[in-house]
Amino acid sequence: MADPIHQFEINKIATLGHIGGHEIAFTNSALFMAITVVGIWALLVGGSSRRALVPGRMQSIAELSYEFVANTIQSTAGKEGMKFFPFVFTLFMFILMANMIGIVPYTFTVTSHIIITAMLAIMVFLTVIVYGFYRNGLKFFRLFVPSGIPIYILPLIVFIEVLSFLSRPISHSVRLFANMLAGHITLKVLAGFITMMIGSLGIVGWLGAVLPLGMVVAITALEVLVAFLQAYVFAILTCIYLNDAIHPGH
Amino acid sequence: MATSARTEVPGGKPQFPPFNKETFASQLVWFAIAFVALYLIISKLAIPRIGGIMAARSGQIEGDLAEANRLKAQSDAAIAAYEKALADARGRAQTLAAETRERLNAEAEVRRKKLEAELAEKLLAAEKTIAATKLAAMSNVRTIAAETTAAIVERLIGSTPAPAVVDAAVADVLKR
Numbered sequence: 001m002a003d004p005i006h007q008f009e010i011n012k013i014a015t016l017g018h019i020g021g022h023e024i025a026f027t028n029s030a031l032f033m034a035i036t037v038v039g040i041w042a043l044l045v046g047g048s049s050r051r052a053l054v055p056g057r058m059q060s061i062a063e064l065s066y067e068f069v070a071n072t073i074q075s076t077a078g079k080e081g082m083k084f085f086p087f088v089f090t091l092f093m094f095i096l097m098a099n100m101i102g103i104v105p106y107t108f109t110v111t112s113h114i115i116i117t118a119m120l121a122i123m124v125f126l127t128v129i130v131y132g133f134y135r136n137g138l139k140f141f142r143l144f145v146p147s148g149i150p151i152y153i154l155p156l157i158v159f160i161e162v163l164s165f166l167s168r169p170i171s172h173s174v175r176l177f178a179n180m181l182a183g184h185i186t187l188k189v190l191a192g193f194i195t196m197m198i199g200s201l202g203i204v205g206w207l208g209a210v211l212p213l214g215m216v217v218a219i220t221a222l223e224v225l226v227a228f229l230q231a232y233v234f235a236i237l238t239c240i241y242l243n244d245a246i247h248p249g250h
Numbered sequence: 251m252a253t254s255a256r257t258e259v260p261g262g263k264p265q266f267p268p269f270n271k272e273t274f275a276s277q278l279v280w281f282a283i284a285f286v287a288l289y290l291i292i293s294k295l296a297i298p299r300i301g302g303i304m305a306a307r308s309g310q311i312e313g314d315l316a317e318a319n320r321l322k323a324q325s326d327a328a329i330a331a332y333e334k335a336l337a338d339a340r341g342r343a344q345t346l347a348a349e350t351r352e353r354l355n356a357e358a359e360v361r362r363k364k365l366e367a368e369l370a371e372k373l374l375a376a377e378k379t380i381a382a383t384k385l386a387a388m389s390n391v392r393t394i395a396a397e398t399t400a401a402i403v404e405r406l407i408g409s410t411p412a413p414a415v416v417d418a419a420v421a422d423v424l425k426r
Contacts, residue, residue, distance in 0.1 A: 008268055009267045023275065029280065030280035033281060040296075041288075041291050041295075044300065048296070051299070053310060066297070090285070090288050090293070094284075094288055112268065113273075115274045115281075116277060116281055
C-alpha cells in the first residue's frame with residue numbers, strides 16, 4: 001500500500017548554500033511556492049491585462065477575488081481595515097492557490113507544512129501587535145480588559161483574554177495545516193485501498209474498488225471546498241484580528 | 251517522486267515530514283521570497299489594475315447614465331417646445347380665422363347696406379313713376395270719360411253737349 005505520508009516529503013532539487021549551519025536548498029516545496037506565485041500572477045495580472053469593460057472568464061475571477069476579499073475586510077474590520085487589503089489579499093490568494101494546486105495529483109501542498117502556516121499566522125500576529133501599539137499606544141491593552149466586568153473577576157478575565165490572544169497564532173496556523181494534512185492523507189489512504197483491492201483480490205477486487213473510488217471522488221470534491229474554506233477562514237480570522245488592532249476594547 | 255529518500259534523523263527512524271526541522275530553513279527562505287514577491291505583485295500590479303478596471307467601469311456606467319438622463323431631458327425639452335409651438339400655431343390660426351371672419355362680415359355688411367340703399371332708391375323711383383303714370387292714366391280716364399260721355403250724349407240727343415257741362419258731370423260721377 002502506498003505510504004500516505006510520502007506526499008508530504010520535501011525533496012531537494014538543488015542545494016544552494018548554508019545559512020548558520022542550515023542547508024538552504026531549492027526543494028519541491030520551493031518549486032510549488034513559485035508555481036503558486038506565478039499562478040496568482042497569471043490569474044490576477046494576466047487575467048486583467050485586457051482591462052475589458054465587460055470582463056472575460058479570467059478577469060471575472062480576478063475581479064471576484066478582489067471584491068470578495070475587499071468585502072470581507074470591510075464587513076469585519078471596517079473602512080480602516082482596507083489599508084491591510086494588499087496583505088489580506090496576498091494571504092488569501094497564496095493559501096487558496098497553494099491549497100488548490102495541492103489537490104492536483106502528484107503535486108506538493110505547500111500549506112500542508114506547519115512551518116509555512118505558522119509563518120503565515122505569525123505574520124498576522126505580529127502585524128496585529130505592531131499596528132495595535134502603533135495606532136493605539138498603551139490603549140491597545142484595553143483589548144484584554146473587557147468593559148463592564150466586576151472588578152473581582154477581572155484578573156481572571158484578563159488572564160483568559162491574554163491567553164486566548166497568545167494562542168491565536170497556534171490555532172490560526174494549526175487549523176490550516178491540519179485540514180490540509182488530514183484531507184490529503186484521507187485521499188491517499190482511500191486511493192491506496194483501490195490499488196490494494198485490485199492487486200490482491202482480482203476480479204472481486206475490481207468490483208470492491210468501486211466503493212473507495214467513489215469516496216475518493218467525493219472527498220476530492222470536499223477537499224476543493226475545504227481548500228477554499230480554509231483560505232477564507234484564514235483571511236476572515238486575519239480580518240477579525242486586525243479589527244482588534246484597529247479598534248481595541250470590546 | 252520515486253527518487254525521493256525519506257529524510258532520516260540520525261537515529262535512522264523515518265520522521266514525519268512536516269515536523270522535520272532540517273527542511274525548515276529552506277522552506278522559510280523560499281516562503282519569504284515567495285510571499286514578498288507575491289505581496290509586491292498584488293499590491294503594485296494586481297490591486298491598482300483591478301481596482302482601476304472596476305472604478306473605470308462604475309465611472310463609465312455613471313457617465314452613461316448621466317448622458318442618458320441628459321438626452322432624456324433634452325428630448326423632454328424638445329417635446330415641450332414642440333407642444334408649445336403647436337399651441338402657439340393653433341392660437342394664431344384661431345386669431346387669424348376670427349379676424350378674417352370679422353373683416354369679411356364687415357365687408358358683407360357694407361355691401362348689403364349699399365345694396366339696400368340702392369334698392370330703396372330704385373323702389374322710390376319706381377313708386378314715383380307708378381304714381382306719375384297713375385296720375386296720367388287718371389287724367390286720361392277723365393278725358394276719355396268726357397269724350398265718351400259727349401259721344402253717348404250726342405247719339406242719344408243728337409246734339410253735342412257743351413264740354414263744360416260734360417266735364418262737370420264726369421267730375422261729379424268720379425267724385426262719388
